[in-house]
Amino acid sequence: SQKIEQNSEALNIQEGKTATLTCNYTNYSPAYLQWYRQDPGRGPVFLLLIRENEKEKRKERLKVTFDTTLKQSLFHITASQPADSATYLCALDVAGNMLTFGGGTRLMVKP
Amino acid sequence: NAGVTQTPKFQVLKTGQSMTLQCAQDMNHNSMYWYRQDPGMGLRLIYYSASEGTTDKGEVPNGYNVSRLNKREFSLRLESAAPSQTSVYFCASSENWVGNTGELFFGEGSRLTVL
Numbered sequence: 001s002q003k004i005e006q007n008s009e010a011l012n013i014q015e016g017k018t019a020t021l022t023c024n025y026t027n028y029s030p031a032y033l034q035w036y037r038q039d040p041g042r043g044p045v046f047l048l049l050i051r052e053n054e055k056e057k058r059k060e061r062l063k064v065t066f067d068t069t070l071k072q073s074l075f076h077i078t079a080s081q082p083a084d085s086a087t088y089l090c091a092l093d094v095a096g097n098m099l100t101f102g103g104g105t106r107l108m109v110k111p
Numbered sequence: 112n113a114g115v116t117q118t119p120k121f122q123v124l125k126t127g128q129s130m131t132l133q134c135a136q137d138m139n140h141n142s143m144y145w146y147r148q149d150p151g152m153g154l155r156l157i158y159y160s161a162s163e164g165t166t167d168k169g170e171v172p173n174g175y176n177v178s179r180l181n182k183r184e185f186s187l188r189l190e191s192a193a194p195s196q197t198s199v200y201f202c203a204s205s206e207n208w209v210g211n212t213g214e215l216f217f218g219e220g221s222r223l224t225v226l
Binding site: 003004008034036042043044046049072089091098099100101102103104 | 115144146149152153154155156159169170201203214215216217218219220
């Protein structure tokens with residue numbers, strides 16, 4: 001079955017550094033992958049989508065890469081700020097009819 | 112602009128009781144979804160409605176039923192609640208079916224505890 005793995009341990013970084021979060025998947029070749037941000041007690045909010053034929057996507061301080069050979073996506077936040085502290089979820093389509101989510105990685109940015 | 116609205120936000124049930132979670136979106140989206148989120152498990156799809164008048168099972172449909180009342184509203188019903196259904200439930204919508212790469216818009220969640 002499709003498996004999506006994100007580091008369940010919290011990532012702690014210092015303000016101003018680049019945060020890098022990893023999303024690995026197995027047993028499928030998704031046409032696209034999405035990243036969401038979730039704050040405590042809130043619903044997830046869409047951030048970025050990257051398609052299988054795109055190597056990299058950028059949006060302001062965010063950058064996402066998608067390596068279909070390694071079956072991995074990396075999510076980078078440059079010049080991180082305490083306001084970036086949240087849980088980040090990756091999601092990918094399964095058989096073109098269902099969006100499946102990873103467990104999320106909690107990011108803590110310390111001032 | 113309300114987006115996706117879920118009610119109730121909190122609910123405590125006893126085992127065997129029934130209840131319905133309500134969801135409404137005001138973005139004229141075609142597709143709607145119900146997910147549950149448990150610690151360490153991520154979001155898991157319960158049911159979805161690709162378009163008005165259709166509903167389909169997701170990954171974890173057992174113990175739940177849904178109704179796509181109209182284009183705006185998609186309800187989730189627990190007929191006989193069990194402690195295993197203690198979770199945070201999220202309703203979401205997308206302009207078109209997710210297979211067309213539509214981003215999801217989520218509600219704020221409904222926190223359900225079954226004793």
